[in-house]
Amino acid sequence: VNVSSQVIAAMETQLSNGPTCNNTSNGPSTITNNCSSPVESGSVEDSKTNLIVNYLPQNMTQEELKSLFGSIGEIESCKLVRDKITGQSLGYGFVNYVDPKDAEKAINTLNGLRLQTKTIKVSYARPSSASIRDANLYVSGLPKTMTQKELEQLFSQYGRIITSRILVDQVTGVSRGVGFIRFDRRVEAEEAIKGLNCQKPPGATEPITVKFANNPSQKTSQALLSQLYQSPNRRYPGPLAQQAQRFRLDNLLNMAYGVKSRFSPMAIDGVTSLAGINIPGHAGTGWCIFVYNLAPDADESILWQMFGPFGAVTNVKVIRDFNTNKCKGFGFVTMTNYDEAAVAIASLNGYRLGDRVLQVSFKTNKTHKA
DNA sequence: TAAAATT
Numbered sequence: 198v199n200v201s202s203q204v205i206a207a208m209e210t211q212l213s214n215g216p217t218c219n220n221t222s223n224g225p226s227t228i229t230n231n232c233s234s235p236v237e238s239g240s241v242e243d244s245k246t247n248l249i250v251n252y253l254p255q256n257m258t259q260e261e262l263k264s265l266f267g268s269i270g271e272i273e274s275c276k277l278v279r280d281k282i283t284g285q286s287l288g289y290g291f292v293n294y295v296d297p298k299d300a301e302k303a304i305n306t307l308n309g310l311r312l313q314t315k316t317i318k319v320s321y322a323r324p325s326s327a328s329i330r331d332a333n334l335y336v337s338g339l340p341k342t343m344t345q346k347e348l349e350q351l352f353s354q355y356g357r358i359i360t361s362r363i364l365v366d367q368v369t370g371v372s373r374g375v376g377f378i379r380f381d382r383r384v385e386a387e388e389a390i391k392g393l394n395c396q397k398p399p400g401a402t403e404p405i406t407v408k409f410a411n412n413p414s415q416k417t418s419q420a421l422l423s424q425l426y427q428s429p430n431r432r433y434p435g436p437l438a439q440q441a442q443r444f445r446l447d448n449l450l451n452m453a454y455g456v457k458s459r460f461s462p463m464a465i466d467g468v469t470s471l472a473g474i475n476i477p478g479h480a481g482t483g484w485c486i487f488v489y490n491l492a493p494d495a496d497e498s499i500l501w502q503m504f505g506p507f508g509a510v511t512n513v514k515v516i517r518d519f520n521t522n523k524c525k526g527f528g529f530v531t532m533t534n535y536d537e538a539a540v541a542i543a544s545l546n547g548y549r550l551g552d553r554v555l556q557v558s559f560k561t562n563k564t565h566k567a
Numbered sequence: 568t569a570a571a572a573t574t
Contacts (some may be wrong), residue, residue: 251572276574288571318572325573337568359572375568406568413571 245297246273248304249322251289253277254313256509258535259290264512265505266292268497269306270299291322306498312505323381332359332380334389335410339363340401351398352378356385376446377410386421478559483511483531484538488545489556491515493523503545504530529560 250262259277266272277290294300308319323329339348349361363376380386386409387443394407477485488500500513512531516522532538539561546557 247574249574253571255571272569274574278572278574286571289573291574322573333570333572335569362570364569373568377574379568411569413569440569450572 242393243324244322246295246300247291247293247322248300248319249289249291250307251318251320252315253286253288253317254315254509255286255288257286257312257553261509261511262290264396265501265510266294266303266307266446268501268513269294269303271295310505312501313508328382328384330383332383332386332410333410334378334380334386334407335375336378336405337375338405339372339376340398340403340404341372341374343372343398343401345376347398348376348378351393352380352389355380355389355392357381368431400519478538478561483533484535485560486530486532486538486542487556487558487560488530489527489529490550490553491524491526491528492551492553493526493553495524495528497528499550500528500530503550504532504541507541507544508531509533 201238206291248266253262257277261277262277263272266275271294273293273295275290275292279285280287280289290301292303294303304319304321307317310317310319334352336348344364345361348363349358352358352361355377357380359379359381361376361378364373364529365371366373368436378386378389380389390409391406393405395404397404417495478486486504491499495515497513501510504510510530510532513528514530515528516526517523518525530541532541542557542559545555548555548557
């Protein structure tokens, strides 16, 4: 954990060297879910093993989720929640451990971990119930000077707030005067609408609007479909238009599913692997990266933390001595996309981890070398 | 005036 925090701190420095600090952070409030309520405390539903994971990258699969959290301890079950129609990730999921201690360790280790443009949130799942659904409010007309803390103070009189957020201009960082409040229970949200909609917050000159937030899941699939359907070249496809259309389709698929196809460097493999040419690092299911000079106590989570921010990571492995179970000084990381793997290697090769300088490269197939 | 929080 000590080494892990060093990596996270270093990655923060590495990744925040542009003006994208505001758009890359999710900015959710860090209010802790305390899932024990007087009524449900001690019941089987009040689980100390079941976690909800929020703000997952769009292209993260259930297998990647399981692999990431499986690096902490044995998982009883794992589910990435997807759109029922399109199958797209809704950006959150559940991980249920066998051992409550592993669930606690996962919160301590993985909450706040940066993966690509997201900062994931790991917390105990509340017992599933209709009373906690549709408890999210959309608030507009807020004074631009109002802080997240002040927003929470205004709404907290109506119930327990799970998350709060004020949207800000991506360039200036100034409040856009709109935000979200998620209550623990729907009845609390209903009372907040009654009490605060069309009311002026203390010191404000204009009344605010408070209503139930829309469900964001429908819009994405519709936007993708209409974007495809309304493409100008769609009605009269000649060869060029078809190619352009294909390019847009690839981009859409890439945005929606993280899929790369023939316009990406992955396509090189489709030709060269047929010709029997070995490509360094490519193992068929992704790009395998060799990481050398890891400490004896290195574990899988450190590899996730180092490589996850660069893109889709499907697997990590620390090679250990059979008898001592200590890391033998190296490990492997598999990344889906060539370009993300290349950036990760360029960024992490020569990286100083504690008192060690890492060597990072595509894995070479030594058995085929002379 | 809109970001993926209950399987």
